[in-house]
Amino acid sequence: MKDYLRYGIIGIGKMGHNHAIRINYGLDKNARLLAVCDIDKARRDWAEKNLPKVKCYSDYKELLSSKDIDAVIIATPHYSHPVIAKEALLAGKHVLCEKPAGVYTKAVRELYDTAKDCSNRVFGIMYNQRSNPLYSKAKKIIESGEMGEIKRISWIITNWYRPQAYYDQGGWRGTWEGEGGGVLINQCPHQLDLFQWLAGMPIKVMGYVKTSVKRNINVENDVTFYTEYENGASGVFVTSTHDFPGTNRLEIDGDGGQIVIEQHALSEKMTYYKLKIKETEFNKNNKKFMPRIPYKKKTYKTSTLQNAFALGIIGQHMNIIRNFSKAVMKGEKLIAPGTDGINGLTLSNAVYLSSWLNKEIDLPFDEALFIEQLNKKIAEEKAKQ
Ligand SMILES: NC(=O)c1ccc[n+]([C@@H]2O[C@H](COP(=O)([O-])OP(=O)(O)OC[C@H]3O[C@@H](n4cnc5c(N)ncnc54)[C@H](O)[C@@H]3O)[C@@H](O)[C@H]2O)c1
Numbered sequence: 001m002k003d004y005l006r007y008g009i010i011g012i013g014k015m016g017h018n019h020a021i022r023i024n025y026g027l028d029k030n031a032r033l034l035a036v037c038d039i040d041k042a043r044r045d046w047a048e049k050n051l052p053k054v055k056c057y058s059d060y061k062e063l064l065s066s067k068d069i070d071a072v073i074i075a076t077p078h079y080s081h082p083v084i085a086k087e088a089l090l091a092g093k094h095v096l097c098e099k100p101a102g103v104y105t106k107a108v109r110e111l112y113d114t115a116k117d118c119s120n121r122v123f124g125i126m127y128n129q130r131s132n133p134l135y136s137k138a139k140k141i142i143e144s145g146e147m148g149e150i151k152r153i154s155w156i157i158t159n160w161y162r163p164q165a166y167y168d169q170g171g172w173r174g175t176w177e178g179e180g181g182g183v184l185i186n187q188c189p190h191q192l193d194l195f196q197w198l199a200g201m202p203i204k205v206m207g208y209v210k211t212s213v214k215r216n217i218n219v220e221n222d223v224t225f226y227t228e229y230e231n232g233a234s235g236v237f238v239t240s241t242h243d244f245p246g247t248n249r250l251e252i253d254g255d256g257g258q259i260v261i262e263q264h265a266l267s268e269k270m271t272y273y274k275l276k277i278k279e280t281e282f283n284k285n286n287k288k289f290m291p292r293i294p295y296k297k298k299t300y301k302t303s304t305l306q307n308a309f310a311l312g313i314i315g316q317h318m319n320i321i322r323n324f325s326k327a328v329m330k331g332e333k334l335i336a337p338g339t340d341g342i343n344g345l346t347l348s349n350a351v352y353l354s355s356w357l358n359k360e361i362d363l364p365f366d367e368a369l370f371i372e373q374l375n376k377k378i379a380e381e382k383a384k385q
Contacts, residue, residue, distance in 0.1 A: 005094075005325045008035035008069040010060045010084055012043050015098060016075030019317065024051055027318050030325035037063045060084055064091040071096065071122075071328060073321075077172045078180060079103050082111040085338070089118040096124045096324045100189040101341025103180030104374060105349050106367040108342045115338060123338035124324045128316035129190040130197065130335050131323075134270040137300055138198055138252065138259050141272065148255030148278050153199040153227075153235040159246030159263070160187040160239065167217045174217050176377040182211070182219030183241050184348040191239070191250075192344035193336075198252060199235060201343055202227035206360045207351030214242045218381045225351045255279050257295060270300040 007023055009016050016036070023033040036047045037057035047056045057063040064072070064087060071094035074084050082102040088095045089111075102108040115123050129135060141147055160183060172178030179185060184192070207225040215221055221242055227235035240246070248263040257274040275282070276294040319335070326332035346363065349370050354361040356373050 003329075004030050004032050005328055006034045006068055006070045007031055007073060008037065008057075008063045008066070008071070008093075009033065009073045009075060010037045010063060010088075011074065011076035011098075012036045012038045012047055013040075013075065016073065017043070017046065019073050019075060019321065020047070020051060020054070022318055023321065024054065028322045028325055030329055031321065034068055035063050035066060061087070064088055064093060070094060071324070073126075074098055077178065078185060079178075082107040085123070086111045086114045089114050089121050089123065092121070094122040094324075094328050095338065096126060096321065097338060097341070098126045099193070099341065099344075100185055100348075101125060101338070101345050103185060103345075104367070104371055105342055105346055106371060108345060109367075112339055112342065122324065122328045122334070124320065124327065124334050125336045125338045125341040126317065126320055127190060127193045127336035127340070128320050129194060131316045131319035132268075133302055134261050134268055134300060135194055135198070137270060138261065141259065142198060142252070142254070146256050146274065147252070147259070148257075148280075149231055150199050150229070150233050150252060150254050152233060152253040153195060153251070155191055155195060155236075155250045156238045156247045157188065157191050157250075158238060158240045158243040159248045160241045161244045161246060162187075162215075162221070162241040164215055166241075167215055174219050176218060176374065176381045179219070180374065181348070181352065182217065182221050183239050184209070184220060184223055184351060187241060188223075188239050188348070189344050191237070192347045193340065194250075195235065195237060196343045196347060197340075199233070200229060201346070202229050202235060202363060204228040204360055204362055205347065205350040205354055207354035209352060209355035213240070218377075218384070220352075223351065225347075225354070227347075268302045272298045272300070274298065 009020050012020055020033055020036055023031050033054050035055040035057060037060045038044050039058060044056050072088050074081055074097045076084060078100050081097050085095050085097045167174040174182060205225060205227055209220045210222040211220045213222040222240040224238045250261045252259045255278045259272050261270045273295045282293050323332060323335045327334045350361045350363060350365050353365055353370050
């Protein structure tokens, strides 16, 4: 292998072209962009004009057969992620796949069977928000045991405002057939991943999924779900794309304290209330009716414009790409291993299934039943057209 990783990008639409520009500009010193691929001629014309030294393909299979490429970033629509990732691994490429891992867990599980057989290839997923310093700080605190047993996780993430014009763009977005859902599969995969990254996977899910709220669409844009965990902990997740300005507030309560992460425009902060004595210990000996448990309050911020660009969305994507290159070249631990992708997707599939069947869903759920129900949605959508 050369002293840099030779990348190809499959799908150079909105996200893929950002990755292409940034790698080509040299934002990862271990990476070179050698090839891109898109089925859309207009995107290839853009690449030929703006990435003159980069080879341009119209068929990803041809890109995958090139000996000049070590690794691919997959930035095509969601249904194709597990299909292309599987072929790329089998073609001997290292794979960094955009989120979500896929639309339904069965396809992703099949991809993982392939990934197991290709263990000498690095397989990552673009969960860039894991590199946000506030979420990674929260993860470290929880893993250190300071928070004790988690009792509750609640996330209100309603600042994904999308007007009708967004849905009227057409294409694959905002349809069951093209995208496999709405806010859960498009906007929320990052939060669904962080929800399970920080609090673990639940054993039960109850979902309330509303479609077409104040918008002329077939997919959901307003969701509330409840989760229950093996230790008796619970979770609540609320999201929508029709509130403005909306809220982004994550709260995790543990025996040892509370973590709150809130975002307002470009400003983000985390407050950690570390109890001086764990609540269960305090409760054993306390005789007062309405006591307060002493705590130490710590605040962490990524609040300036400069930080927003360095650590925010642009920085975060590059953090994942740099980490991926180093994982291939130097064995660095992946921030977001590809095989973690199924967890957030399991949550969203279970939430849909719960809402469609109007009942609580135990995990693991019936994957064949999910596909059957999803296909029903696709058929209903087609019948409407
Ligand atoms: N990590 C993030 O923050 C983030 C942000 C936005 C989008 N995404 C993800 O990136 C993916 C793409 O989203 P987007 O907004 O760029 O969509 P997009 O429609 O703008 O781009 C997708 C591109 O893939 C091309 N394409 C489709 N099928 C192809 C194939 N078989 N071979 C080659 N090219 C093909 C399309 O022509 C298009 O140019 C989605 O899965 C989305 O969830 C991630």
